[in-house]
Amino acid sequence: MKRASSLVILAILAGLGMGLTYWAQRSSAPHITGEQRLIDSRNLLDLLPPDSYDNQPLEQPLTLENITLTNSTLLGGYRATKADKPYAVLLRCQTLGYAGAIELLIAIDSNGRLVGVKTLKQSETPGLGARIADWPNAWLQMFSGKSRAEPGDNGWALKKDQGQFDQIAGATITSRAVINATHDALRYFDEHRQPLLGNPSHE
Template sequence: MITEKKAMIKNGIILSLFALITTGLVTATQIMTKDQIAMQEKRQLLKVLEQVLPKGKYDNELYLDCAIVKASFLGNKKPHKVYRAKKDNIPVALIIESTAPDGYSGNIEVLSAIYLDGTVAGVRVLKHKETPGLGDKVEVAKSQWITKIKNIQVKSEQDIRWAVKKDGGMFDQFTGATITPRAVISAVKRASLYAQNETDMLFDAANACAKVDK
């Protein structure tokens, strides 16, 4: 009995040491890769920002100049970043994160670059769970559909052009999938209207991204 007890204690100690070593290794790996992951995320962000708004349109560091807003008009009340493009310190455009809550398989996270007159400069989908082969055509890697949402102004909330053709609008839907493009178009339209209605507030808001590299 004593021998069995000693064996159990020994095994417990071994398991505890193994758990501590494993946890330590995981923690060390996270610490060592933290900066690398942050740099990769920064590169990806810069790449997407330049895709939606041509670099020549602004001269400030976009990823270091943003406001964070909570507005249900952008799809839900979670925090959304709004990047502020300026040239010679003059406001040029807003790049707005928004959510399409009515995707076929859930939320679709959208990034829309909006000039001050409400014209859409470019759009990309940041995250989605849409059906492969159908709804995932919102990805620029799968289809050029989203690259065509640009250089078009949103005139008002009643601007019926901002819809898929099935609903009487001017944008193509996907074969066999209308819900996904409908949701994205609606999200972009709301982002443009929000930018037009809240321009001054968004440019005057405190900078929430200045500490990124500090």
């Protein structure tokens, strides 16, 4: 009898334990999701000046997925607006570096000028190409303010390739890949400016 009672008590306690665990997971899930969204927001949106937009760009993804460009692939994008007017488009793209895929986030303002470029993922050689992952990044900052017209299509290359950009020391392939992907993004923006900027109030 005592054994049966003990088994019943153990079963009740186990049930309570599972119930409490389930409740704790359910109640903390929104908090965890919110924290992850905040981390993603900081990671993706710190390319933009804080006062340049007032929407939630990550909640307005653009319908871009696996669009093959000359030197890269577009994986997605977002639109940043202020007072319902487009400020910038953020394009996520992937290109092939020296050691593997490089994923970049490229922010282009409504006039077609680069706001900034940031590395999201990479597997380049430590101490060489992997320096593109540093943030802030002096080498990537040299693209800010540039556009497809300035320096022009022919200028979007390394100086050793008759272009206008220096390379990361010891990382020619990585540097070339990033420059080509950035140029791809600018060309894509220039050719699809209207649908990318859109009109959020009518979507």
